[in-house]
Amino acid sequence: MTAERHLDRLRPAAARLARFTGRTLRGEWHAIVVDPVRQLARRGLSGLLLAFVAAFGVIFFHDIAQRPTGAMWVTRLGGVKADLPLWLSLLRTPVSLYVPALDLPVWAGITQLFLAFALAELTLGRSRTLAIAYATTLAGTLVARLMIAIGPGWSGLGLPAACGQVLDTGPSAAVVGLFTYLSVIRRAPVVFTLTGGSMVWESIAVPNLAGREHLIAVGSAVVLGLLHGRRARLRALGRSLLPTRTPGPSPTAPTAPTAPTAPTAPTAPTAPTAPTAPTAPTASPALPVTASATVPAPASPHPTAGRTPMTSLER
Numbered sequence: 001m002t003a004e005r006h007l008d009r010l011r012p013a014a015a016r017l018a019r020f021t022g023r024t025l026r027g028e029w030h031a032i033v034v035d036p037v038r039q040l041a042r043r044g045l046s047g048l049l050l051a052f053v054a055a056f057g058v059i060f061f062h063d064i065a066q067r068p069t070g071a072m073w074v075t076r077l078g079g080v081k082a083d084l085p086l087w088l089s090l091l092r093t094p095v096s097l098y099v100p101a102l103d104l105p106v107w108a109g110i111t112q113l114f115l116a117f118a119l120a121e122l123t124l125g126r127s128r129t130l131a132i133a134y135a136t137t138l139a140g141t142l143v144a145r146l147m148i149a150i151g152p153g154w155s156g157l158g159l160p161a162a163c164g165q166v167l168d169t170g171p172s173a174a175v176v177g178l179f180t181y182l183s184v185i186r187r188a189p190v191v192f193t194l195t196g197g198s199m200v201w202e203s204i205a206v207p208n209l210a211g212r213e214h215l216i217a218v219g220s221a222v223v224l225g226l227l228h229g230r231r232a233r234l235r236a237l238g239r240s241l242l243p244t245r246t247p248g249p250s251p252t253a254p255t256a257p258t259a260p261t262a263p264t265a266p267t268a269p270t271a272p273t274a275p276t277a278p279t280a281p282t283a284s285p286a287l288p289v290t291a292s293a294t295v296p297a298p299a300s301p302h303p304t305a306g307r308t309p310m311t312s313l314e315r
Contacts, residue, residue, distance in 0.1 A: 024190075032119065036123055047121060049126070050117045050120075050126055055113060058098050058110050061074050061078065061098050077095045078092055078095035079169060080092050083165060090138075097133065097171045109175075112175050117178065120132065129178065132224060136178075136181075136220050136221050137174045140220075141213070144168065147163075166209050168213070176199055178221075179191060180217070180221035183196075184228070185228045199215055
């Protein structure tokens, strides 16, 4: 009875775990495989331009490096070492992405390189794919130089000075960085375990310079993936951290002193003018008479008014 009760309790948990695993794998399959395939069907082979360029670049440099003169030029163009000047390492880093690593098989590396650039270009676009690949590779190169500068010790963080002579080339850091970035932004734990977990195991099993750089590439890709889609928030945070200036009264600029005016020359006396003839007085203008103005007629006198009394002779 006890075993049956334990089985009854474990069955719902196992069913929930199975459903969660199925949903995760189905979502990861659509995010990593189905969506890029749809983009490829929509865009055609032009959506794989970076993948073809990266693969043919590795094949080209590998073929040139088979000859002594070609190997010398490949090293001069894309050979990166920690003991080189920093400006020269930065100048050679973009070309070092296409130089095959010495301790890895070329064709296996080309397959991983093509797949990483193809999925990233179809999902992220060309500009972001190049930015992530270069950023992760550059982060690995610079931090490795810092580890060598620190020296051995520091709880295993530093590296001996002999690592500065190791040729640091190959697109492996870019490949790991692209896979890790895609797994973070697409919520793909299986891909993240296969890429980041394998790099952790490699660095533990073989503690060399390449393993450290791969770990740095994984860490930088995780940070970039977590910052994906948060550009507006970061801008708002940066603006809030900057000190704000309160507008104050602007001081008035002092007026420049006016230049003294030059004294004017005395004017010559003018000749007296002849007297002018007196003008005739002008008649004042007549006032206009309006049509509506009427002159009142004189009142008629009374019949008896103004008469003298008659005498007796006149009667």
